[in-house]
Every structure is written in structure tokens, then in C-alpha cells.
Amino acid sequence: MSAILAVRGLQKTFGSVVAARDINVAVPPLQTVGIIGANGAGKTTFVNMITGHLRPSKGTIVFCDRDITGRPSREITRLGIARSFQIPQIFQSLSVFENMCAATAIAHAAGGLPAQLLTPWRAPGSLRQAEAALELFRIARYRDTPAATLPQGVRKLLDIAMAVAGSPRLLLLDEPTSGITIEEKFELMDVVMSALKDRGITVLFVEHDMDIVARYADRVLAFYDGAVIADGSPAQALADPRIQELISGPQLKPATRSAGHA
Amino acid sequence: MLTAFAILTDGLVYAAYLFLVGVGLTLIFGVMRILNVAHGSFYAYGAYAAAVAVGVYFDAGLPAAGGFLLMVLVAMAVGLVLGLIIERGVLRRVYGRDEVVVVLVTYAVFLILEDAIKLIWGPDSYALYQPLGVTGTVDVGGLVLSGYDIGLVAFAGLLAAAGSLALKRTRWGRLLTVVIFDRELAAAFGINVSVVYTATFVLGAMLGALGGAAMAPKISVTLGIGVEVIVLAFAVVVIGGLGSIDGAFIGALVVGLCRAAAVHLVPQIELFVIYAVMALVLVLRPQGLFARAQPRKI
Amino acid sequence: MAPRSIVIGMLAFLLAAAVAPALPTWLVSLATVAFANALVVLGLVILWRAGLVPFGQALYYAVGAYSVALITRYSGVRDVLAMLAAAAALSGLVGYLTGFLLARYREIFFSMLSLALSMILYGVLVKTETLGSTDGFHVDSPTYFGAAPQGGMRLLVLFWLVLACCSLSALLVSLYFRSVAGALAIPARDSEIRLEFLGVSVNRLIHLNLVIAATLAGIGGALAAIAVEHVDPDMSYWTTSGGFVFVTILAGAGSVAAAFVGSLLFELLKSIAYDVLPGTWQIFLGAVLLLTILFLPGGIGSLFMRRRRPEPAS
Structure with missing residues (x-):
């Protein structure tokens, strides 16, 4: 191995x-x-x-x-x-879901800046993936909470969930x-x-x-x-x-x- | 040779002026993290007040020495009043807001103060000619220097030395240094940050007004002088490092000499050179020549 | 945030174009300048989202304005689209080049470097005879597809051109905000580290935003130069930049529409202040800015946003 x-x-x-x-x-x-x-x-x-x-x-x-x-x-x-x-390291002024969307959208727009320009921010695929990630990491009930007000444990989980978004x-x-x-x-x-x-x-x-x-x-x-x-x-x-x-x-x-x- | 000497003397005089203007700005930024656009107005108010008061004084035929003392006193009074009103009345409400938002607040204050000049002193310009006549001229190897200029350079030099010493040696200076270094730490040590802020702002305003008063005999005191000064002062303190008194001294010297050299050698680039140096310093050493870089936290 | 807002925006521009012939000349002429400047503000809104406030955006404004002016002075080209294209290209290029420096800085250092760069241009303009020195110079009226409208039509056609530029820019910027790249500005302001560790180059992202903002400012400057038929170095002075930031704050920097509404409102305020307090109108403007920051931290746009903000949390 x-x-x-x-x-x-x-x-x-x-x-x-x-x-x-x-x-x-x-x-x-x-x-x-x-x-x-x-x-x-x-x-x-x-x-x-x-x-x-x-x-x-x-x-x-x-x-x-x-x-x-x-x-x-x-x-x-x-x-x-x-x-x-x-x-x-999460985006304080966005909600939990928007945080997750940022991570999945970046993963979807692989190929740098040109791809990021041409890929819509709210593409159905990356939105679904974001919802799924929140479920997987058991933070879906904080979906619309502003990241700045989250308890520490949820912040940690969101941080990890975002890191994992790019597979x-x-x-x-x-x-x-x-x-x-x-x-x-x-x-x-x-x-x-x-x-x-x-x-x-x-x-x-x-x-x-x-x-x-x-x-x-x-x-x-x-x-x-x-x-x-x-x-x-x-x-x-x-x-x-x-x-x-x-x-x-x-x-x-x-x-x-x-x-x-x- | 004569050109080199002229560049040196002109540069020093200009540097003295820039230091007087910049030192208050950098002090306020260092302690309060406020980039004060209204500083240009302090300069203008100092110049106007001095031009009027000192002009009246000389016209009354009183002894000349008192005129210079009056110049300083008038500037301090102007700084005290404006500083108190602005810090207590306006800035106090926006502490803790974004740095850039606070800059805009001072910009708003600047707009108001600029037009208020017209209401207070009218649209006419003032010329304060007596001090230059009293101090006369000195002939140094074919180059005629004004006595007032020599006094200005000496005054700025003394102020720089005194300021630097005061920060390091006096109780108040050390207190300020602690606040500059770490605000929360200062509060934790029981320093009354609120009082320090007010005192700093008033002191900074006084210095700005003093700059204007000291320059009043050398310029035509007219509308718009504050607008010009503020960008120059920005250049000086950015070059030296925002918040550093020693830096303002070096920044003033750099800008003063560069500009004097440009004026004597390539007059077309006179303005260009100041801001080119400012941009260059920002690119190479954004924290300025004298300030310490702050490590980025992760 | 549906495409509905885009449709509403476009309809508003169409409406403005349709009612213009019935409006008094002073209002059309005020709106022309207001909307030309709104393009600069739109660029500032883009940068504001990324947490950047340039104190020297007038640099690109002046580059755009002077490109048009120099074309009419030193070449035979009078076609308005060619002029605008040249202004956009040149200001975009200057934005691209200065972007290599500016994209590395944040916060006050960014603002200061931007200020320094604009003052360099000011220094050059003031001292260069061939560029008109302190007086600047006159800008000839352009032609529109070969036609040169006269009298009242001239202003009207120009207003329509400005509206066309504004609606196109607003549309493109709205689409940009809907792309991943455009949407990442706010995350970039919040945590650059997280973005970098998601594989995004924040500096390149900011560089792109700088180029877009510079191009918009250039087009705005070009249109303003055509509208007032004159350019001078004050277009690059720090007070001009300060004015643009003023409008951005006033509008609230929240959306594309805010740039246009804010800019129109600003010009109206200015003209009212000018009527009521001739000579001391800046006191009025300063007071408005101060009150906005103190009591409406989200700008005038927040008055409308606040009602819309709480989305149903299903």
C-alpha cells in the first residue's frame, strides 16, 4: 500500500x-x-x-x-x-446555508475564475449538495441562522462541512x-x-x-x-x-x- | 552647488510645514485608529484665526514677541474648541464602527467645516504679512533666507524632539503608548480610554491648528487651503507609518526634500513626485517606513 | 432576489427614457450627470461588497473622461460608441495594471494606495500643457451613428445613451452578482483564509472586481465629460473620489438599484442645497451624510430592505 x-x-x-x-x-x-x-x-x-x-x-x-x-x-x-x-473560518455575515452554498458552489465551478464567472451562484446541483451536507453534519436546523451567532460546536461542524464540500x-x-x-x-x-x-x-x-x-x-x-x-x-x-x-x-x-x- | 543648497533649505522649510500638519493626524490615528479628514479644516481654522487675530494685534502696534505668542494661543484655542465639539459631539457615537465608516464621518465634518469658514470669515482671503517683516532675512553665502523660515524649521524640530521625548519619558506619553499598542490591555490596566481619546483628539486638533497658524504668514489664507493640505498630510503620515510620530518626522523630510528637488530640477513633476513616493512606500512597505508590521492572525 | 428585480429595473430605465421628452430640461440634464456618475458608484458597490473602499476611484473616472476629450481634440473620431469603447478599454486597462498593486491590499492601506494613485494622475494632469493643464479643455459634441442632433434633441439623445449604458451595466452587474465569482465578494470580506482553503485565489477575485469597477468608472467619466462638454484635473482630485464614496454610503451599497437611486438623490439634494444655501451647500450635504451614518447605517436602501429582509425560515 x-x-x-x-x-x-x-x-x-x-x-x-x-x-x-x-x-x-x-x-x-x-x-x-x-x-x-x-x-x-x-x-x-x-x-x-x-x-x-x-x-x-x-x-x-x-x-x-x-x-x-x-x-x-x-x-x-x-x-x-x-x-x-x-x-x-466561516463567513460571519452569511447564514449557515449560504456558507455551505459558497463551499459547494466553488466545488461545482472547478476551473478557476472563468468557470466561477460562468457558473450561477444558485445552481440547483450545488444547492442540493449544500442541503445534503447540512443534513449529514446534523446542522440543518441552523440552516437560516446567521453564522455570527452560532454556538461553538455548530461553527466547528460548519467549518468541517465546508472543508469536505470539495470532496x-x-x-x-x-x-x-x-x-x-x-x-x-x-x-x-x-x-x-x-x-x-x-x-x-x-x-x-x-x-x-x-x-x-x-x-x-x-x-x-x-x-x-x-x-x-x-x-x-x-x-x-x-x-x-x-x-x-x-x-x-x-x-x-x-x-x-x-x-x-x- | 547653490541649487543643492536651495533644495536643502526649501526642503527643510517645506518639511517643517508638513510635519506640523502631519503630526496631529498621525497622533490621532495612532491612538484612536481614526484617519481624520477634518484635520485639513483644523489647519484652515488655525490659519484664519491667526491671520485675523495676529493681524489686529500687529496693527495695534504692540510688541512683536507677543504676536508670536498670540499665534500659538489662538491655534490652541481653536483646536480646543473644534476638537472638543467634534470628539464629544460626533466621533463618540461611531467608535467601534468600521474604520472606513469613521473616515466618512470625518469627511462629513470636513464638508461642514469647510463651508462654515465662509460663514465665519467670509469669502475673502487674508494676508498676514507682519511676522515676515518683523523677522527679516538672513544672507547665507548668496542665498537669502527668511528669518521666519528658520524659526519655523527650528520650531518644528523642537516639536518633533519634544513629542518624541514626551511619548517615551512622561507618564502621559507612556499611557498613550500603551493605548496605541493595545487598547484592550490599556482598558484592563484601568486606563480611562475615553479620557485619553478626548485628550488625544483635542491635542491633535491643536497641532493641526498650530500648523495652520504657523503657516498663515507664508500663504494667502483663502478658501480651500484645508482641502489641499489634507492629502499632503496623508502622504506624509502614510510614508512615515500611520500612527508613528517619528515616522511623521521622517515622512515630512522625505516629502519636503523630494518636492524641493522637483521644484528646482523638474518643476513639471512637483505634485507627481509626492504621491509617487507615497505609492511606492505603500507598495514596498505598506505599514510605512517606521511602524511595526502587525502579524496576521489565523 | 428573483430575476423579477432585473425586470423591474429594466422597466424603470425604459420608463425614464419614455418620460424624458416631457420633463423640464434642468431635470433631464441633472439626471444625465447623475446616471453617468451612478456607473462609478455601481463600481464602488461592487468593491464595497468585497470590503474595499477606494479613496481614489476618480482616477478611472478621469481616465475615461480624458480619453474622450483627447479623442475629440487630437483625432477626427466623433462617433459616440467609438469614444465610449475607447474610454472603457483604457480605463479597464489602467484598472488592470493598477490592480496588480491594489489587489494585494485591504482596508485603510487599500484606500490610501488608491488615493495616492489618483493623486499621481492629478499631479500629471495639472502640470502637463498638452493635457490642458489646470484649465482642462473643451469636449466637442459626439455624433450618434453619423447624426449630430441639435438643440433640445442633443440633450435628450445623450440622456438616452446614458440610460442605455446604465441599463446594460446594471444588467451585466446583476448577472455578475448571480455568478459564483460575483457572489464570492462577501465571503472574501468575511474570511479570506477560508476562501483560499476552498481553492479560490482571493487576490485574483479582487483584481477582477477592480477591473470591473475601473471600467464602469471610465464609462461614467466619459459620459460625464460628454454631458458637461469639458474636462479638467479636478475630475481626478480626491474630493471627486470622496463624493463617489459619499453617494455609495448614502445609497447603502446594498444593491445595483441603490447606485442609481442614490446617485439621482444625491444630485437632487445637491441642487436643492444649492438653491437654498448658495455658497454653503456643502454644510447641508455634510449634515445629510452625518445623519445617514449615525441613524441609517445601512443607507437609504435599508429603509426598503428592512421590510423585505426576514425571509420565511422554512
Whole structure:
């Protein structure tokens, strides 16, 4: 099985600060990978480099046998990598449905600006797809709510639903459950994971809550000080006392849970 | 050689004028994030008030030194009145609105103030000629310099130094710096941002009026002087970096020298050169030569 | 938001054209200038949706106006369509070129750069003898398909031409707003990052909007130059740009129709103010602008929009 995403010798420095050091990871298709690590360990930097928001200082990123290192994010998106954000990036002045329509309309008007000029904004196909996406992510009852007034959990789901609209092959979720209550975290992840099921999407998600990682990830990458210090099954990684110590500090559960809202 | 010297002196005089006009604008922007189009009116009101008051004073045959003091006092009074009315009466209601909307509010104020000039001082122009006569001229190696110009440059230089020092050394200056740096932080530290805003706006208005008063002897005080000044002031503070006092100083020097060079060498591009420099700075360093770039948050 | 609004708009233009012969000359002449300027405002509405407010849109207005003026001065061409085509092409080209710079900036920096560029043109116009210097120069009347209407007909034909340009522009811009590219302006204002991560180049999108707005401003300037039969550097001065932004705010920047209604209203206000307070009419305008911003943040258009806004949430 060849990897859908292969990262070799990835490095990122900001001045004298090293945010990523020699990261080597190969992700096979359809795997769900949990990324853990303390704040500042380099998780988001890793996601930002893969999605083209940051240009790596060194190393290569290969997606579906194509070198995408340092490409602009919109190009990477078109190749099939989508992402959600720790702070949901949604269109505040539009309703939930209009947000979703924007995402599906862009997906329908593939081919850049000329296609976007010739494709109607309210094409029946993309409207149907938008309705379906709201159902799938269980946010249809917020359909006409202005995005600016949404509760955090719905914002997160909308952000992810919009990212998925373009039918990506690889999806990166940056802290999908941060900023929402513990009870809602599992609910949200259930919705997301069941929506993504059967669509052939490989998922990488950044997460602080070890219970979530244990439940949903096939594999865990543990970051510390910009480097991957553990790479294996959740059971293996989470049982390692060294990981527990470095990632979450000695008093594991309370600390991670209160650090949810970043 | 004489041309180079003339460019230097003309440039410095023009820079002094630009600094006087720009410093209040940049102060208001730095603290309040308001790009104040009405600043041009402060300049015009300062010029008119000084032209009338100081003219009367000199005609009465009173000692000359008092005339210059009166010039400053009149400007401060004008700035105080206009600043208070506009900040308390109008701007206060639009804080928190879009930056561009606030610009338009000041544009509306500008329209009103411009025409009010006609109501207050009539359509005629004023010439304040006495101060130039009192200060005389100085002959430097064949080049005749006006004593008033030398005084203007010295005054602007002193003001720049004093302003820069005051920001860094005095309690009030540090307070302003905190507000410029982070408004929410300032409020959290118990700084009364509302009072700081009023004080800043009034101070900025006074500086604008002072610019006008100081220039009154050198220009024909007539309708439309504020319209011209405001774009020039924009150019100066954009070049230096919106909100930076040191930047306004550098911006004034850059624009002043560029324009003087153009006037002496290629008069056709006199206006062109100012805005070309402004555009160039915006393209290469949009935050201006002196302001810090703000990182984009994700 | 049905095509119904387009039909209503087109009917309104037709109606205006039909009643024009019965209207007093001063009103037709006022409406001619108002609708010519409305094209510039229409461009500002397009940019406003993307969150951009240019303080130097008069740059393209002047480019359009001067293209027509220079054609009548230095060439034998008098055909009005050829003139307009030249003005549109030239202002569009200038918009395209300046767009490479402007599309990279947002907010106040965008406004300031736009201002600087327009003032550069002003500086050039004022100091160049061949371009008429500070006085500008006269613009000859154009011919319409070979015919040169005289007397009262001249104004009427020009008014019809302006209406034709306006209705065509309004139609095209309405269609543009209905396309994906046109609709993405508001998302671009809200979150550029999300758009980029949906695969859209926000800079290219904004560049397109800039070119459209510049072309509209150029046509508006050309028509205005033909209407007043004169061009001068003040057409590129910052106060002209400020006036256009003024109308945009007054109208509320909400829709295509707002540009035309707002512009007509502005010219009427101006002429009333001029009658009531000759010499100090700007006080009146400033007060209107101030009151609009303070009490009608959505502009005059919001008076009508508010009633329509709450759509049934089924």
C-alpha cells in the first residue's frame, strides 16, 4: 500500500525558534491519524505546512505521488487536501446555508475564475449538495441562522462541512473539539466521523483529549518540541509514561480538559 | 552647488510645514485608529484665526514677541474648541464602527467645516504679512533666507524632539503608548480610554491648528487651503507609518526634500513626485517606513 | 432576489427614457450627470461588497473622461460608441495594471494606495500643457451613428445613451452578482483564509472586481465629460473620489438599484442645497451624510430592505 501523504525531513524555523525538526511520516490511504502534543509542540505548524499556509524551511511533502512542498494553499486544496481550523473560518455575515452554498458552489465551478464567472451562484446541483451536507453534519436546523451567532460546536461542524464540500482525499482537522464542553466532544466527533465514513477520506486530526484520540484514531503521532517522538497505535502511544509526561504533564486528565479553549 | 543648497533649505522649510500638519493626524490615528479628514479644516481654522487675530494685534502696534505668542494661543484655542465639539459631539457615537465608516464621518465634518469658514470669515482671503517683516532675512553665502523660515524649521524640530521625548519619558506619553499598542490591555490596566481619546483628539486638533497658524504668514489664507493640505498630510503620515510620530518626522523630510528637488530640477513633476513616493512606500512597505508590521492572525 | 428585480429595473430605465421628452430640461440634464456618475458608484458597490473602499476611484473616472476629450481634440473620431469603447478599454486597462498593486491590499492601506494613485494622475494632469493643464479643455459634441442632433434633441439623445449604458451595466452587474465569482465578494470580506482553503485565489477575485469597477468608472467619466462638454484635473482630485464614496454610503451599497437611486438623490439634494444655501451647500450635504451614518447605517436602501429582509425560515 503506497502512502497518500509522505513527509520527509520536514523542518521549519522562525528565526532561532525551531517549530518543526526533521519530521518523517508516511500516511497510508484511509487511515485516521491523531496528532497529539502540548501547546507549542509544532502540531499546527505541521498542519500549516502540509496545507500550504506555511512554507517549510527544509524537506519535502508528497501527496498522491506529487510534490506539493511550498505550493500555495488554494492549489493544494484543488489537489485534494482540505482542512478545518482551530478557530472556525466561516463567513460571519452569511447564514449557515449560504456558507455551505459558497463551499459547494466553488466545488461545482472547478476551473478557476472563468468557470466561477460562468457558473450561477444558485445552481440547483450545488444547492442540493449544500442541503445534503447540512443534513449529514446534523446542522440543518441552523440552516437560516446567521453564522455570527452560532454556538461553538455548530461553527466547528460548519467549518468541517465546508472543508469536505470539495470532496478531498485528505482532510486535516485542527483541534476539532477545542472550545466545546466535554459532553459535546464525543457527540461532535461521532457526527464528523460518521459523515466522513464511506467517502474514502484519509483524516489527520489534532487533539488534546486523549480519550478522543483513543476512540477515533488508528494511529497516533506525538509531537514534542517540533519533533515526532512517538508514532504508533493509540494503545501503544498512550500507555507510554514518557509520552504522558511530555505531552500532558503529570496530572493528565484535568490539565488537558481545561486547556480546551485556545 | 547653490541649487543643492536651495533644495536643502526649501526642503527643510517645506518639511517643517508638513510635519506640523502631519503630526496631529498621525497622533490621532495612532491612538484612536481614526484617519481624520477634518484635520485639513483644523489647519484652515488655525490659519484664519491667526491671520485675523495676529493681524489686529500687529496693527495695534504692540510688541512683536507677543504676536508670536498670540499665534500659538489662538491655534490652541481653536483646536480646543473644534476638537472638543467634534470628539464629544460626533466621533463618540461611531467608535467601534468600521474604520472606513469613521473616515466618512470625518469627511462629513470636513464638508461642514469647510463651508462654515465662509460663514465665519467670509469669502475673502487674508494676508498676514507682519511676522515676515518683523523677522527679516538672513544672507547665507548668496542665498537669502527668511528669518521666519528658520524659526519655523527650528520650531518644528523642537516639536518633533519634544513629542518624541514626551511619548517615551512622561507618564502621559507612556499611557498613550500603551493605548496605541493595545487598547484592550490599556482598558484592563484601568486606563480611562475615553479620557485619553478626548485628550488625544483635542491635542491633535491643536497641532493641526498650530500648523495652520504657523503657516498663515507664508500663504494667502483663502478658501480651500484645508482641502489641499489634507492629502499632503496623508502622504506624509502614510510614508512615515500611520500612527508613528517619528515616522511623521521622517515622512515630512522625505516629502519636503523630494518636492524641493522637483521644484528646482523638474518643476513639471512637483505634485507627481509626492504621491509617487507615497505609492511606492505603500507598495514596498505598506505599514510605512517606521511602524511595526502587525502579524496576521489565523 | 428573483430575476423579477432585473425586470423591474429594466422597466424603470425604459420608463425614464419614455418620460424624458416631457420633463423640464434642468431635470433631464441633472439626471444625465447623475446616471453617468451612478456607473462609478455601481463600481464602488461592487468593491464595497468585497470590503474595499477606494479613496481614489476618480482616477478611472478621469481616465475615461480624458480619453474622450483627447479623442475629440487630437483625432477626427466623433462617433459616440467609438469614444465610449475607447474610454472603457483604457480605463479597464489602467484598472488592470493598477490592480496588480491594489489587489494585494485591504482596508485603510487599500484606500490610501488608491488615493495616492489618483493623486499621481492629478499631479500629471495639472502640470502637463498638452493635457490642458489646470484649465482642462473643451469636449466637442459626439455624433450618434453619423447624426449630430441639435438643440433640445442633443440633450435628450445623450440622456438616452446614458440610460442605455446604465441599463446594460446594471444588467451585466446583476448577472455578475448571480455568478459564483460575483457572489464570492462577501465571503472574501468575511474570511479570506477560508476562501483560499476552498481553492479560490482571493487576490485574483479582487483584481477582477477592480477591473470591473475601473471600467464602469471610465464609462461614467466619459459620459460625464460628454454631458458637461469639458474636462479638467479636478475630475481626478480626491474630493471627486470622496463624493463617489459619499453617494455609495448614502445609497447603502446594498444593491445595483441603490447606485442609481442614490446617485439621482444625491444630485437632487445637491441642487436643492444649492438653491437654498448658495455658497454653503456643502454644510447641508455634510449634515445629510452625518445623519445617514449615525441613524441609517445601512443607507437609504435599508429603509426598503428592512421590510423585505426576514425571509420565511422554512
